[in-house]
Amino acid sequence: MVRVDNKERLLKLMQILKEETDEENELTLDDIIDKFQNIYGSDLKLNKNSLKDDIEHLIESHFDITINQEKDGLPKYYSHQYRLFELYELRMLIDAVVSARFITKEETKGLIRKIKQLTSVHQAKQLQNEILIDSSVKSESHLVRLAIHDLHQAISDRKIVTFQYGRYDMNKQFQLSHDGELYRVKPLALTWANDFYYLLAYFYQENEIRHYRIDRLRSVQITEESFPFEAFDVNKYVHSTFHMFAGSEQWIKIRFKNHLINPIIDKFGKQVEIRKDNESHFVVTTKARISDGLVSWILNWGSQAEVLSPSTLVNQVKQEINKMKDIYK
Structure with missing residues (x-):
């Protein structure tokens, strides 16, 4: 027995x-x-x-x-009915994991299996309708999760970080920038934007804040060198960037067609300064980082958006429009 x-x-x-x-x-x-x-x-x-x-x-x-x-x-x-997560919350977690490009296909499947263990086997079957995993846009680097952990630790301990950085070339081969030279930075925060994790860090060599895609980092090392605490508003900083391009922050004014009010509120929030210009247009006044990313974002709206100030941004947009016209002559 x-x-x-x-x-x-x-x-x-x-x-x-x-x-x-x-x-x-x-x-x-x-x-x-x-x-x-x-x-x-x-x-x-x-x-x-x-x-x-x-x-x-x-x-x-x-x-x-x-x-x-x-x-x-x-x-x-x-x-047993009470659980930490409701079923709809587990669905959101799974959809977020599947949609995140920085998580590899294998890691995605593993995380989904773990999330399903947070409920009963019967309810887990209802979570089978997750978004289709598109492996063509998933990261191939298994180093991302390790880099994320190390960088969070460095930010918490206020330790300077070094790493190599790179990009893919025309042959789809990953190439290190600056012949593999180490970047030395003060890590400020991690943020998830445009489907990728980014490190926001102060780059000592150029004395400016820069953004680095986590999946493009290599040989991440936490040094023993510390830096003093400085307040850094991550939300405010990210809010002022476009497509994660760095640049100097300035006041800008842009005139938009009225039907774009919802996309503009989605981007800048309900607190942004908006005034009626005429029966068909409104003007947005806000601070933003002047960069190629901002120019590209403005041109997305075509003739439905017009930069009013500063003059430097107006000229940048005009120059890009002229370049586009030259291509299509």
């Missing part, structure tokens, strides 16, 4: 309830005994009173167990 000691029985009961039950799937004591025998063999003998005591112990220990009995004389049904 197979026997299970009290501690093991209690832990296994908790596992069965967590994995096999939820709001729509309940188990009677007979069902629970069947689950035990499926695990330990049909020779296992369990006492229902012992299981009832185990259930009471779990409830007293604040493990959620719902007991359902509609009428006297009918068997009681037991289920």
Whole structure:
């Protein structure tokens, strides 16, 4: 005869309830005994009173167990219904993981498996409708997760970081920039923008803040050299950038067609200064970092957006428009 000691029985009961039950799937004591025998063999003998005591112990220990009995004389049904995440929250987590380009295809599958373990096996089946994993746009670098961990640690400990940086060439081969020379930076923050993780850091060689794609970093090392704490508003900084291009921050004014009000609020937030210009246009006044990224963003709107100031930005947009005209002559 197979026997299970009290501690093991209690832990296994908790596992069965967590994995096999939820709001729509309940188990009677007979069902629970069947689950035990499926695990330990049909020779296992369990006492229902012992299981009832185990259930009471779990409830007293604040493990959620719902007991359902509609009428006297009918068997009681037991289920574990409270979980840290709702099903829709797990769906959002899975969709976010699948959509993140910096996570490799293999890591994506592994994370999805782990997320599904946060609910019952029955509800996990409802999470099969995740977004299709497009491996063609997924990162191929398994170093990203390690770099993210190290950089978070460096930011927390205020340690200077060195790394190599690179990009793909026309032959789709990854090439290190500046002949593999080490970049020495003061890490300020990590941010997720445009489907990628970026490191925001002060680049000592050029005395300016720059952005680095995490999946393009190589040989990340945390040095022993510390730097003093300085307040850095990540949200404010990222809000002022376009396509993660660095640049000097200036006040800008742009006139837009009225139907673009929602995309503009999506970009700048409801607090941005907007005034009516005429019956068909409004003007946005905000601070932004003047860069090629900003110029490209403005040109996305074509003739529906007109830069009013500063004059340097007006000239940059004009120059880019002229270059485009020359191409299509």
